[in-house]
Amino acid sequence: MVWGLAAAVVAGVVIPGVAAAGAPAGAATYEGSVVPTGGGPGALFFNGQDATVAEFPGVIAGLRAGGTRPEGQTCTGTVVAPRKVLIAAHCADATGTKTFVYGLDDLRDAGGLQVDVVEYKKHPSYVNFDQGYDVAVVTVDRDIALKGGAAYPAVATSADAGIAAPGKSGVGYGYGKKDFDDNTADVTLDKATLPIVDGARVCTGVGAGFQAATMTCAGYNDGRVTILPGDSGGPLVVDGKIVGVASWSRSDFKWYSVYGRLDNTMGDWVKSQIGSTAGLTVSPTGGTVAVGNHVSATVTSSTAGTLTATGLPAGVKATFQPTSITAGGTAKVTFEATTAATSGTSDITVSAGGSSARYALTVTGGGSQPTFTLTASPTALTVVGGKYASTAITSNATENLTLSATGLPAGVKATFQPTTLPAGGSAKLTLEATTTAAPGTATITVTGTNAAGKSATATVSLTVEGSTGGVVVTASPSSGGGNQGSLVQTSIRASGGTGNLTLTTSGVPTGTQVQLNPAVVGQGGTSTVWFFTSLNTPVGTYPITVKATSADGKTGTTTFTLTVTPFGVR
Secondary structure, three states: OOOOOOOEOOOOOOOOOOOOOOOOEOEEEOEOOOOOOOOOOOHHHOOOEEOOOOOOOOEEEEEEOOOOOHHHEEEEEEEEEOOEEEEOHHHHOOOOOEEEEEOOOEOOOOOOEEEEEEEEEEOOOOOOHHHOOOOEEEEEOOOOOOHHHOOOOEEOOHHHOOOOOEOEEEEEEEOOOOOOOOOOOOOEOEEEEEEEOOHHHHOOOEOOOOOOOOEEEEOOOOOOOOOOOOOOOOEEEEOOEEEEEEEEEEOOOOOOEEEEEOOOHHHHHHHHHHOOOOOEEEEOOEEEEEOOOEEEEEEEEOOOEEOEEEOOOOOEEEEEEOOEEOOOOEEEEEEEEOOOOEOEEEEEEEEEOOEEEEEEEEEEOOEOOOOOOEEEEOOEEEEEOOOEEEEEEEEOOOOOEEEEEEOOOOOEEEEEEOOEEOOOOEEEEEEEEOOOOOOEEEEEEEEEEOOOOOEEEEEEEEEEEOOOOOOEEEEEOOEEEEEOOOEEEEEEEEEOOOOOEEEEEEOOOOOOEEEEEOOEEOOOEEEEEEEEOOOOOOOEEEEEEEEEEEOOOOEEEEEEEEEEEOOOOO
C-alpha cells in the first residue's frame, strides 16, 4: 500500500494498463505481485505511517510460494478467531502454496508464528474481484493467540448498516508495497487513514464498475494516500469494527481504494464462518435441572487451565471431567442439584486459563427462594499463613439465621461469633490460615439458614499468602515442541512468598521469542507462556527455566523442556 501491507493473490482476469478512450479503465487487485501501470514512483505513495502488531494485534501476513515480494508476501489478513483469518477471496486465485506468518512488524525479522492453510472458503457468490463479494475466511492448522492477550477484532455485519457511510474515515493497514515500483522491497507494517466517499457517484468508469451493494470506496481520486499491491485482504476499520477488506483499484493505483463491503449480508456470512471467538465456551449456554437430579454441558477452550465454577446457588454442586482442560480441548461439566436446592435461575461463571463463559442454570422442584439476603463486608480478604482476617456478616432477615461456611481451602478455619446471626444484628466471620495453608485465592460461601430451612448466601474471596519458605512454580504441560516457525504453549502457576509474583525466563534458544501473559500473577495465579520459534531457531531440545519472584524477594523455578524439529517435518 502507499503505506504497505502483505500482497494478495493476483486474480486471473486482471487487465493491466489503461483502457482506450471511451472504454472503462483497467482494474487490478492489491495482490503483491501486481505491477502498477503508467509511471514510476511519486511522493503521493509515501503518506502512510509506521505501525506495529502491538497496535493492530489482529494483523497477519499472507505468503505465497513463488510470490515476487520479499518472503513471498502476497496479501494481508486479519485473525478474527483462534483459527480463522479474514481476507479477500481473490487472494486464493494466484498459484503457489499459501501460508501465513503472525507477530512480525517487519517480515524480514526472525521469529513469528507460521501457520498452514486448512481451508480457503470464498463467499459463495464470488466470481471475480470486480464483480463483488470479494471476501473469504481461511481456516488455519493451529490456534493463533493475539499478542498481549488482545481480543480478536470485531467484524461489521448487517446490524451495523451505515457504519461506513460517506463522510466518515477508516483506518487501513498492511504489509504491502511502500513505493510504486517496490524499489525499497519494504515488508514492514504500515497504516493510513482514508476518507470514505460516495462510490456510486465518484468511483466509476473503472473495470466492471463500482457496486455499492458489495463494495465500499475510500481514499482520493489521485491516490495521494492509497494502498498498494501486497495489501489485498487488509482491513478497513471504522469505529473499532472491520467494515471492508482491500479488493481492487484502477490499474495505475493512482485512484480510490475499493474494499469488499461487510456492513451487510457479506458480513453476516463472515460471522457465520468465524463462529465463536471466545477463548472458552459452554454448550449449551444454559439448562434446567430438578432437585435430586443433574444436567451436563460441554466446555471448549482455546487455552489450557484448571476448570472452576463460581456463582453456584446453595445446594448445587459442579463437577468437571477432567478437572483441567488442554488448549483446543473439551471437558464435561455436570451440575447436581441436591434436595436442599431452592428453585430459581442462577448465572454461573465457568473459567479456565484466563477465559470464562456464563451458564444459566434453572433449578425446579425445590423450595422457594428466600425472602431475605445475606451480605459480607468486606467481600475480599488477604491473610498470611499463621494469621487471620475478619469480615462482618449481616442480613435483612426478621428472624435468627444459623451460619455456616463452605469452600474453605485446606489449612483454613472459619469461626463465627456468634454462630447464630440475630435478626437485625451482625456476626463476625474470622478466617484463620495455618502455616501449612497453600497460597492461592478461594471463594468461600457463607450460608444463613432460618428455622424453616430457607437460606441465603454471600461470598467472600480469600487470598492466602505464604508466610515462610520459597516460591513454588509448576508448568503444565512441562514439555512441548514443534517445527521451526511454530508456537509452543504452556501454563505456569506460581505461589509462595507474599504479594504478586513476577515471572521471567532463561535458557531460551536463539531465534525464539517469549511472551508471558501476564508477566505478573497473584498468589496461586497462572500465566500462559508462548514460545514463538522461527526458521532461525536451531533444531534441538532446550531446558528453559521459568522463575517466579515474590514481592518480598523469595524465588522459585520450574523447567519447561522445548523441543524444536526441522521446518516442514510432521
